[in-house]
Amino acid sequence: MTENARRGVRVEADALTRRFGEHLALDGVSLTIAPGEAFGLLGANGAGKTTFIRCLTGYLLPSGGDVHVDGVSPARDPAAVRAKIGFVAETSRLYPELRVKGFLRFAAGARGLAGRAREEAVARVLEQFALGDVATRMVGHLSKGFQQRVSLAQAFVHDPELVIVDEPTGGLDPVQQDEVRSLLRSLRGERTLLLCTHDLAEARQLTERAAVLARGRLVAVGATHELLAGDPLAMFRAGAAA
Amino acid sequence: MIAFRALVKKELATLFTSPLAYLALTLVMLVTALIFFDHLRIYNQILFLYASNTMGGFESDTIPDHINVRDSVFFPVLETLGITLIALIPVITMRVFAEERARGTDELLLTLRLSPTQIVVAKFAVTYGFVILMMAGSFVYPAMATVEGGVGAEHLLAVFVGLSLHAIGLASIGLVCSAFSSSQLVAAVASWAVGFVLWDFAWADAFVSDSVGHVLDLISMHPRYGSFAEGIVNVEHFAYFVGLAWLCGALARFSFDWRRVAG
Secondary structure, eight states: OOHHHHTOOOEEEEEEEEEETTEEEEEEEEEEEOTTOEEEEEOSTTSSHHHHHHHHHTSSOOSEEEEEETTBOTTTOHHHHHTTEEEEOSSOOOOTTSBHHHHHHHHHHHTTOOHHHHHHHHHHHHHHTTOGGGTTSBGGGSOHHHHHHHHHHHHHTTOOSEEEEESTTTTOOHHHHHHHHHHHHHTTTSSEEEEEESOHHHHHHHOSEEEEEETTEEEEEEEHHHHTTSOHHHHHHHHHHO | OHHHHHHHHHHHHHHHTSHHHHHHHHHHHHHHHHHHHHHHHHHHHHHHHHHSGGGTOGGGTOSOTTOSHIIIIIHHHHHHHHHHHHHHHHHHHHHHHHHHHHHTHHHHHHHTTOOHHHHHHHHHHHHHHHHHHHHHHHTHHHHHHHHHSSOOHHHHHHHHHHHHHHHHHHHHHHHHHHHTOSOHHHHHHHHHHHHHHHHOOGGGGGTSOHHHHHHHHHHOSHHHHHHHHTTOOOHHHHHHHHHHHHHHHHHHHHHHHHHHHHO
8 A cells, every 4th residue: 555545535525515305414514634634523413424424435416515535526436435435334234144254254355355365354354353252253143342343344454545434432331432432543543534423522532623513514623622622512502503 | 346246145145144035945845835736636636536437437538638737737836836926025035125225234335335236236146046046946846747747848947947037027026126115014015016916917908908908918927927837938028027127127226326316
């Protein structure tokens, strides 16, 4: 991998808008995430964070504006953008009937890795996310904390330049939350990280800069510690009241 | 190709780790056995009646030509099996896309760099393979008719092709219903409805004009399936099932684009 790729990719949203019928989920959101930056997207439930991510991964088409990953629009060339990203969904969206190693082999194969390269990638993430002891167990038989690790492992199996993590600790107990946060902290700086969360402590621990969304609109953006120094809940509430 | 192969392997693993696959295989074999032995029982009863003294017995040449294994067992079994598959195949197809949507793993699949076309082709291919396996299992009893039924190997092959095409046609309908739904139940009920409606429009002949009746006949499954059952491999009928599979595949592919827009 090149030095440039190691530093991650640039993400630029330009007046990104997304409607679901009459409901405006994203309203002209413009923001930039620098290569290698750990960026937090904050907001209450329903603020538009997941919709932003879905536009970024190409899962949804924007109704207006656009978002670019290193200058490439996922709406126009989703395959090129998806090659650069690793995605960890809000809840562990996995195949409970598959074994951990089998699932990671599938994730690597689906990203074009085969033969020795695939086996090496799987072995690397099994070690990186401490999944060696459960490699032959069914995903559905694991605890939520381990399932989230599997979810993170599949996102990192192809060494992506941009990692998107949506509510990574939702539904986990405090110990599991701490484990997942430690893992994410250890991975900062090697690539661009976009973390979506409504957990302010998590954002403070894991991100350098952050943006606050409320009712689909961008209400604040800046260094995370400055943004959260005052009364961040007021921003959430202001959006909700608007 | 690597990604496609990985997806096919995953689909096979998902299918065969599910009890539903084994349940469906067992069910189709049991149902076929029941249908077969029921028709065989009726055939034997008819033979017994003709063989009894009051009806002349076997030696008196009074058994009509149409009372034979082929017409009394083989064809009726295939006819009943054709309708039974309309009910059975959605049990397999209902989960294929709908389960991914309900779990949210469709989003994972797409972010894994798999294109919608790859996903649709892989899921259709694995399902087709499975229903052909089901047909092979269910074909054991009708195939026994070859022993003493005057049904030759070529005829039997044509019947198997017809049965498989019919199953593939029904699977295609089931898959497209699953592609447009997040609920397995809705997908199954929709598949049953479309399957039964498309099965045969002969009932409508009395109510519609000749031209409409002709169009309805063109889209009916039964005349095509019936033709194969009689041992006739007709290119037009073959094209009907291929066309149906292609149309359903295209619609399933469209469901991905539709969801990108509609959400």
